Every structure is written in structure tokens, then in C-alpha cells.
Amino acid sequence: MTTGAIILAAGTCEKMEEFKPMMKLAGTSMIQRQMDTLRQAGVSPIVVVTGYRAEELEKHLAHRGVIFVRNETYETSEMLDSVKLGIEAVIKECDRVLLLPSDTPLFSAETLDAVMRTDAEIAIPVCGGISGHPICLHQKAMEQALAFDGEGGLRGMIHSGALPLKEVSVEDQGVLLEANTKEEYQKLLQFEEQARMEIPLEFRLRLELFKGDSFFGQGTSEFLRRIEKEGSMLKACQEMGMAYSKGWTMIKKAEERLGFCLVERQAGGSRGGNSFLSEEGRDFLQRYEEFVGAVWQEAKRLFSQYFEG
Missing domain, CATH: 3.90.550.10 (Spore Coat Polysaccharide Biosynthesis Protein SpsA; Chain A)
Structure with missing residues (x-):
């Protein structure tokens, strides 16, 4: 769920x-x-x-x-x-x-x-x-x-x-x-x-994807979710409290590192100008989110194995 x-x-x-x-x-x-x-x-x-x-x-x-x-x-x-x-x-x-x-x-x-x-x-x-x-x-x-x-x-x-x-x-x-x-x-x-002093030992993870440098993480993932939901990069930026230029730079950097289009943009026409995830973008976002979930589950198991008690 x-x-x-x-x-x-x-x-x-x-x-x-x-x-x-x-x-x-x-x-x-x-x-x-x-x-x-x-x-x-x-x-x-x-x-x-x-x-x-x-x-x-x-x-x-x-x-x-x-x-x-x-x-x-x-x-x-x-x-x-x-x-x-x-x-x-x-x-x-x-x-x-x-x-x-x-x-x-x-x-x-x-x-x-x-x-x-x-x-x-x-x-x-x-x-x-x-x-x-x-x-x-x-x-x-x-x-x-x-x-x-x-x-x-x-x-x-x-x-x-x-x-x-x-x-x-x-x-x-x-x-x-x-x-x-x-x-x-x-x-x-x-x-x-x-x-x-009494709470149990915990761990935290921050998962980012690198290709020479960091280009994709939780913020980018959520930004793509917002674009897909709203059909607009501008509205996604507004929801996340970021400048449009910053959102554009984030997507452009990720696309350059990956070598394919994440977000397709349409100006005017019958659909009235919008943004939406490409087929490759949807697939990549799903893979990233499933990867994060799998890493968390495995990390919890390993944490329990090495630090229990």
C-alpha cells in the first residue's frame, strides 16, 4: 500500500x-x-x-x-x-x-x-x-x-x-x-x-544515482511524480516550492546522464501545452522506486543481522 x-x-x-x-x-x-x-x-x-x-x-x-x-x-x-x-x-x-x-x-x-x-x-x-x-x-x-x-x-x-x-x-x-x-x-x-541514550540504534539511507556525479535522487523522483500527476512542469515546480529554472535544470541534467528523454513537452495544440513522462521516463521512475524499496528491505535485514542486541 x-x-x-x-x-x-x-x-x-x-x-x-x-x-x-x-x-x-x-x-x-x-x-x-x-x-x-x-x-x-x-x-x-x-x-x-x-x-x-x-x-x-x-x-x-x-x-x-x-x-x-x-x-x-x-x-x-x-x-x-x-x-x-x-x-x-x-x-x-x-x-x-x-x-x-x-x-x-x-x-x-x-x-x-x-x-x-x-x-x-x-x-x-x-x-x-x-x-x-x-x-x-x-x-x-x-x-x-x-x-x-x-x-x-x-x-x-x-x-x-x-x-x-x-x-x-x-x-x-x-x-x-x-x-x-x-x-x-x-x-x-x-x-x-x-x-x-535509551532509544535503539537506527540507520538511515539516502539513495542517489551517480554517473560521474549525483543526478537522480528522492527529490528528482518526487518531481517526476508531480509532473506526471499535474501534466505540467510549472505546476510541479510550484507544488515543490522550486523555481521553474531549477526544475528544468534538474530534468535536463538527468536526461544528459541517462542518454534518453524523461519528460516530453508539448507547446499548444489540442492538448493545450503540457509536460508528461516519456515511456522511458515512466519505466525508469518505476525501476528507481522499486530499487529504493528493495534496498530498504535488504538494509533492514542486514541491520538486524549485524546490530541486533
């Missing part, structure tokens, strides 16, 4: 002077920490719904191969409105999505695996009897969220009883820790520092 993620980062927080998604956490930012864990669990695509200080956040994450969706009415809209924008961006390509606010960075990859293993339309991690994040929505739940206009917003939709809900018990306090106040942020930092 294809699992995406929607990180909700559009809102403001009057109780915090700093911009929460970019607040520091062990040498990185909170939102980058979330992305690292999501990638570790094989989650892709990742959508970030921006609003408040959108340009600053999009620049901060421009190299991470994520999709940006802006909530232009973030000052007056509800969280469910941001959720709907995120779902609309990925519902056609994902079997399920993980929903999480940008100030809950300490959940584990093991928790993500546990939440994703359930077949219920809605799955919520629970630690010590308290519900946390991320929440997992399957296809019917995503459709329900898009159609919901009742009371209570996202919480009202989840607990409406219209769809099966599964509470997944986990021993991961990270699902509960957030940073809505300065005091909560300090507790989060203290927990992370203490937990760092």
Missing part, C-alpha cells in the same frame, strides 16, 4: 514567539525530524500544508523532495481545512495518509509501522490511555474528511462513528509530546535528550 503523510504547518501560535516548525531539536528542526522518521518508515509522498510564514518554511524544506500546499486563509480557517487541502493533493496516489501537526516530532518509526499495520479506516496511536499523533486515514476516511462539514472539525469527523476506528496501543511517549507553549517545548527538549 502507498502511504503518504500530511504535515499541518499553516497556523500561528500566539503562545510561542518562535516559528514552531523550524524550532531546533538535536541539531535539526522539528519538522525535519518528522520527515526523517517518516522517510525511515518508507512514507512517501510527504505534503506540507503551509500558511503562516509560508515562503520561509518552503525555503527551509526546498531540498527535501516534499509537496507544498498553501492554505491562503490560514488566519480564519480550521485545521480540517488544511487537512482537506493536503488530502486533495495526494488522494489519487495514496491508499492511506498519516496526519500530524508540525510540533509533534518525537514519534518513532516503530509507532508508524504499528499504526500502518491496522486495517481500520482510522487508526490513532494511544500511549497510557491518551490519544496522540500521527493519525492514519485510509481511502474511505480521506473521502469522509473531504465531504465532512459537521461540527467539531477534524475531531468531530474522526469520532462521528461513520467509519471504523482503531486505537493502537504503543509504548511511545513521543506521540503525546507537542510544543504549544514554551514550557511544553522545554519538556520536549528534555525528553529528547534523555531518550537519546
Whole structure:
């Protein structure tokens, strides 16, 4: 199953002077920490719904191969409105999505695996009897969220009883820790520092293809996905928060290294000017993504073999 993620980062927080998604956490930012864990669990695509200080956040994450969706009415809209924008961006390509606010960075990859293993339309991690994040929505739940206009917003939709809900018990306090106040942020930092000595050894991979130099990786892969979905290189660039010239340079470099066309471009005509993947481009993208998945599975097996215990 294809699992995406929607990180909700559009809102403001009057109780915090700093911009929460970019607040520091062990040498990185909170939102980058979330992305690292999501990638570790094989989650892709990742959508970030921006609003408040959108340009600053999009620049901060421009190299991470994520999709940006802006909530232009973030000052007056509800969280469910941001959720709907995120779902609309990925519902056609994902079997399920993980929903999480940008100030809950300490959940584990093991928790993500546990939440994703359930077949219920809605799955919520629970630690010590308290519900946390991320929440997992399957296809019917995503459709329900898009159609919901009742009371209570996202919480009202989840607990409406219209769809099966599964509470997944986990021993991961990270699902509960957030940073809505300065005091909560300090507790989060203290927990992370203490937990760092207790958490199990992990590994992370960044897979790139080289031919003399690096020319194809996660960012290029996601960019090609966006082009195929939107039928437009310009729209793909806008979704990923990159300049059109940068996107063009990325594709041109990959095509030069590979020796064949990845993206075909059509100006005007009956189809009205668009971009789409060539047959070779679709085949190459599929091979790359299957390769990444196979490497991750083998790396997990080897990691367990050499470092278990």
C-alpha cells in the first residue's frame, strides 16, 4: 500500500514567539525530524500544508523532495481545512495518509509501522490511555474528511462513528509530546535528550544515482511524480516550492546522464501545452522506486543481522 503523510504547518501560535516548525531539536528542526522518521518508515509522498510564514518554511524544506500546499486563509480557517487541502493533493496516489501537526516530532518509526499495520479506516496511536499523533486515514476516511462539514472539525469527523476506528496501543511517549507553549517545548527538549541514550540504534539511507556525479535522487523522483500527476512542469515546480529554472535544470541534467528523454513537452495544440513522462521516463521512475524499496528491505535485514542486541 502507498502511504503518504500530511504535515499541518499553516497556523500561528500566539503562545510561542518562535516559528514552531523550524524550532531546533538535536541539531535539526522539528519538522525535519518528522520527515526523517517518516522517510525511515518508507512514507512517501510527504505534503506540507503551509500558511503562516509560508515562503520561509518552503525555503527551509526546498531540498527535501516534499509537496507544498498553501492554505491562503490560514488566519480564519480550521485545521480540517488544511487537512482537506493536503488530502486533495495526494488522494489519487495514496491508499492511506498519516496526519500530524508540525510540533509533534518525537514519534518513532516503530509507532508508524504499528499504526500502518491496522486495517481500520482510522487508526490513532494511544500511549497510557491518551490519544496522540500521527493519525492514519485510509481511502474511505480521506473521502469522509473531504465531504465532512459537521461540527467539531477534524475531531468531530474522526469520532462521528461513520467509519471504523482503531486505537493502537504503543509504548511511545513521543506521540503525546507537542510544543504549544514554551514550557511544553522545554519538556520536549528534555525528553529528547534523555531518550537519546535509551532509544535503539537506527540507520538511515539516502539513495542517489551517480554517473560521474549525483543526478537522480528522492527529490528528482518526487518531481517526476508531480509532473506526471499535474501534466505540467510549472505546476510541479510550484507544488515543490522550486523555481521553474531549477526544475528544468534538474530534468535536463538527468536526461544528459541517462542518454534518453524523461519528460516530453508539448507547446499548444489540442492538448493545450503540457509536460508528461516519456515511456522511458515512466519505466525508469518505476525501476528507481522499486530499487529504493528493495534496498530498504535488504538494509533492514542486514541491520538486524549485524546490530541486533
